[in-house]
Amino acid sequence: MYAEALKTGRKIFAVAPMIDWTDRHCRYLHRQLTAHALLYTEMIVADAIIHGPRERLLSYSPEEHPVALQLGGSDPAKLAEAVRIASDFGYDEINLNVGCPSDRVQSGTFGACLMKTPELVAECVVAMKRVATVPVTVKCRIGVDEQEPEAVLPDFLSRVVGAGADAVWIHARKAWLQGLSPKENREIPPLDYEIVHRMKRENPDVFLGINGGITDLDRAARHLTVMDGVMLGRAAYQNAGLLAEVDERVLGEAHREPDWLELRDAMMAYADRVIASGGRLNQVTRHMVGLFQGFAGARRYRQILSTEPTKPGAGPEVIGAAFAVVDLDAGAKQQAG
Ligand SMILES: Cc1cc2nc3c(=O)[nH]c(=O)nc-3n(C[C@H](O)[C@H](O)[C@H](O)COP(=O)(O)O)c2cc1C
The missing domain is CATH 3.20.20.70 (Aldolase class I)
Known part of the structure; x- marks a missing residue:
């Protein structure tokens, strides 16, 4: 390499x-x-x-x-x-x-x-x-x-x-x-x-x-x-x-717009696997708090990911709920602009 x-x-x-x-x-x-x-x-x-x-x-x-x-x-x-x-x-x-x-x-x-x-x-x-x-x-x-x-x-x-x-x-x-x-x-x-x-x-x-x-x-x-x-x-x-x-x-690779919904789905599926093998949701979500800086809704997103994952019974749906409060389209436009 x-x-x-x-x-x-x-x-x-x-x-x-x-x-x-x-x-x-x-x-x-x-x-x-x-x-x-x-x-x-x-x-x-x-x-x-x-x-x-x-x-x-x-x-x-x-x-x-x-x-x-x-x-x-x-x-x-x-x-x-x-x-x-x-x-x-x-x-x-x-x-x-x-x-x-x-x-x-x-x-x-x-x-x-x-x-x-x-x-x-x-x-x-x-x-x-x-x-x-x-x-x-x-x-x-x-x-x-x-x-x-x-x-x-x-x-x-x-x-x-x-x-x-x-x-x-x-x-x-x-x-x-x-x-x-x-x-x-x-x-x-x-x-x-x-x-x-x-x-x-x-x-x-x-x-x-x-x-x-x-x-x-x-x-x-x-x-x-x-x-x-x-x-x-x-x-x-x-x-x-x-x-x-x-x-x-x-690194000069071809341009590819970030697909935030794909990311959400990948992380939900991953969290599901982690929990199924004895891990905790928070072990995954604690690293996700810093995503979406500058996006509308980022504050609420951070709040959800900082409080919900440790509640009893919390599962991957918390990730879905957190992504749902972010204005992903506006954020993407802002990043591109
Ligand atoms: C929380 C934290 C843990 C770190 N742990 C390590 C480590 O295990 N090994 C290491 O070589 N450097 C470690 N570092 C130093 C980073 O690898 C890096 O050299 C340092 O943060 C400077 O880079 P940055 O200004 O881009 O953060 C750590 C830094 C932070 C913030």
Whole structure:
């Protein structure tokens, strides 16, 4: 996928890995909106895959492809074992998290603090590549703490690429490992897109994607004039409707008007299947609240989806009732205009 993208110049648009957000139900929704975006799982810790409930952690719907599994860990042998186990599940890519700054992650010595030990990241990549049958990629920051991105990022990239990483996704800001919460670490350290663009110019043969603070598709498209890939996190989740335009506007596919009624029916049928297999309606609908921003009726839609799905006996019809209060035609015209 990445080698081909580099060869042909085809760009990759990705929805970022987000714990508690990009679970399988979220990805199923996103896939209804875009056929081509690469969808990431939440980070799953290698130890959890080795010792925990594999089926629950790793299974997903075939419709979600292409889907990349993000792993957390820093022990090459454990990461390799996790990759081996995950290979039965058919993910299209395995990604290593070198960007997450939470305390819980630091105490396990992985995530963003690995920016300080690029040689260990390289060992992890080598071990993962040895067993993987799909691309192995890394998601990183431009540096952490007192590190000078200009000094550390080129070395970090050359080591992980030298170890065999097929692509690197760079969150264009530093992480502060002490004193900032994970949320603050997504907002306070300043964005530095320029250094990420420069890394791409200096490494024309390496697939590099950019992430961080990209709020709409115009900005995404501008980054793609330099970068090979663009990854949106919060904007894609909180305003999922924008994904309906990704295939055409960002990836150059033929224009296709979003069919909201088809989406409604697909999500009702999906919710029905989730409930039939022991899940809850809210597990599906909680990801749908951010749809229809700017449409008449969106407020009422959000209200319905925020309150009704948790009521006893609530079923897929709640999705139908929520869609019914949105002026879908006017919204479509507004989006086109
Ligand atoms: C709720 C939430 C959970 C996140 N979980 C992860 C994660 O599991 N792995 C990871 O690499 N980054 C994680 N991130 C960071 C995002 O992948 C992304 O790098 C960050 O939000 C910046 O991109 P954005 O400005 O487009 O949101 C998370 C972000 C949010 C908002």
